[in-house]
Amino acid sequence: MKPVRDDHGNRYLLLKRSERASLVRDPETGDECYVQNDRLEFVAESGLETAAATIDDPVRTLLTNVHDEKTLGLLVELENRGALGVRTLLDAYNLCESDLHGRLTVLSSAGLLAEIDVAGERGYRLTETCELALEAIRTDETAENDENEEPPLE
Template sequence: MQTVRDADGDTYLLVKRSAESSRVRDPTTGAERYVANDRLRVVDGESPLATAASGVPASVRRTMRAVHDDRSLGLLAVVVDEGPLSVLELLETADMCESDLHGTVTELRAAGLIDEVDVGGRRGYAATAPASEAIGLLRGGSDASGAAERDRSEDE
């Protein structure tokens, strides 16, 4: 498999090449079509796996890299749904010890999924827009096509 671009600048995965045309897959939709070989050029240095991943919205990719288990995903979902929450509220909500909670919050902050905020005069956390979007998409939200387009431009 290779990453290719057509004459319009659109990026695809090369599925199969024949003498006159090639079957390509759109990484965003998974749809396949045939394109004349003279309209395609191979993109050197771009991983076909990275191209395949580019069809998943950046907010979801970011979330997938930051959460390592159901508890960390659940913590993010709680902050999205109920936040902003103070640290004390998070400790009461989460079935994590303080050090595990601190580690998870640190990872989510580093990924840009939650921000530190003031909650009633106490330190707390609120979800960022990419976190809210990702949780919505992971729950089956209908904004997947628009989100993928916005996120692709965010990554560039």
């Protein structure tokens, strides 16, 4: 499937092309329709990128930058506890300094974390992008469980 755009800027995935018209699918709705070929132009990205673009930006950013459960857990802990200093993160979560630094760098570069001052030392807090992404992927059951849990011990 090749991505195309019509003369109104709408993006589609090309399914079948004939002499005069092409069968296209809207990646957001799944609706299929025929569009005249002279109204279509090919887009310089893969069909998979076009399909991925149907996911909200914050969630896509989270999915493409969080590669394991420890990193996701770090974000959830910052969501639950608020901004934390680097020393607190090192002490509380049993990560070596280089692992923590690598995770914080990736998450900051992706716009999921912001560096701030916490009690006179370097710390981190979630960005609005990260908060939106976590909210979007959280289920009702997960939210209920979080409300009933005790905060983790330091």
